[in-house]
Amino acid sequence: MNRLMKNLYDNLDEAKAFGISFTNFAYFYDDLNTWDFHTRICNMCRRTYQSQDYLAPRVSFKKPTSILESLEFGVSQELRDDLIEKFDTTEKDFRPIRSKRGEIVYYQITPQHVMQPLHEVNEWPQKDPCVACGSIQYGFHEQLNEKGEYFYYISQDALNDMHDLNVTHEQFRFYMPMYIISRRLFDYLMELYPRTHYVPFYLK
Numbered sequence: 001m002n003r004l005m006k007n008l009y010d011n012l013d014e015a016k017a018f019g020i021s022f023t024n025f026a027y028f029y030d031d032l033n034t035w036d037f038h039t040r041i042c043n044m045c046r047r048t049y050q051s052q053d054y055l056a057p058r059v060s061f062k063k064p065t066s067i068l069e070s071l072e073f074g075v076s077q078e079l080r081d082d083l084i085e086k087f088d089t090t091e092k093d094f095r096p097i098r099s100k101r102g103e104i105v106y107y108q109i110t111p112q113h114v115m116q117p118l119h120e121v122n123e124w125p126q127k128d129p130c131v132a133c134g135s136i137q138y139g140f141h142e143q144l145n146e147k148g149e150y151f152y153y154i155s156q157d158a159l160n161d162m163h164d165l166n167v168t169h170e171q172f173r174f175y176m177p178m179y180i181i182s183r184r185l186f187d188y189l190m191e192l193y194p195r196t197h198y199v200p201f202y203l204k
């Protein structure tokens with residue numbers, strides 16, 4: 001069982017935004033892996049983009065929130081519909097995941113709103129750009145609280161510019177970004193699913 005967020009962070013009330021860190025693992029079909037859904041765009045750094053919707057068996061999704069085999073995140077159809085109705089999110093912020101028969105079984109979270117850069121406020125080091133395509137990845141400067149839990153910082157400008165569902169400007173290892181939600185969406189989800197996990201961002 002997950003430990004509750006409020007036990008991991010004494011100052012949770014002060015956090016302004018939250019990185020998604022769901023822990024229920026959901027896998028694709030046995031004969032498919034993440035790269036089968038991606039197309040390579042640079043042979044030097046092996047950068048790819050997702051060129052097809054993911055395919056996964058319905059039984060893979062046991063909870064309303066999941067981390068996908070691709071290490072991205074997803075939500076149930078019911079939760080996706082709820083979020084579109086009540087929050088500053090649209091259909092484009094969610095990409096269908098289908099069964100091999102073509103039925104939508106779950107939704108991948110694909111936030112369209114790119115946040116303002118956070119690398120300076122977090123001291124995330126920029127790696128050398130790819131010499132072929134110029135793409136940039138960042139490393140982490142990891143900050144831990146007194147209980148050994150991760151947290152990050154957000155600037156007031158970035159906070160002012162946020163939507164309810166966001167993706168970081170920065171991409172990290174494997175060109176993976178972070179997915180960040182607003183305080184009000186966090187409060188809503190914690191009420192519904194108190195055991196889901198997030199990484200808090202504090203104002204700096």
Ligand SMILES: [Zn+2]
Binds near residue numbers: 043133
């Ligand atoms: Zn490249």
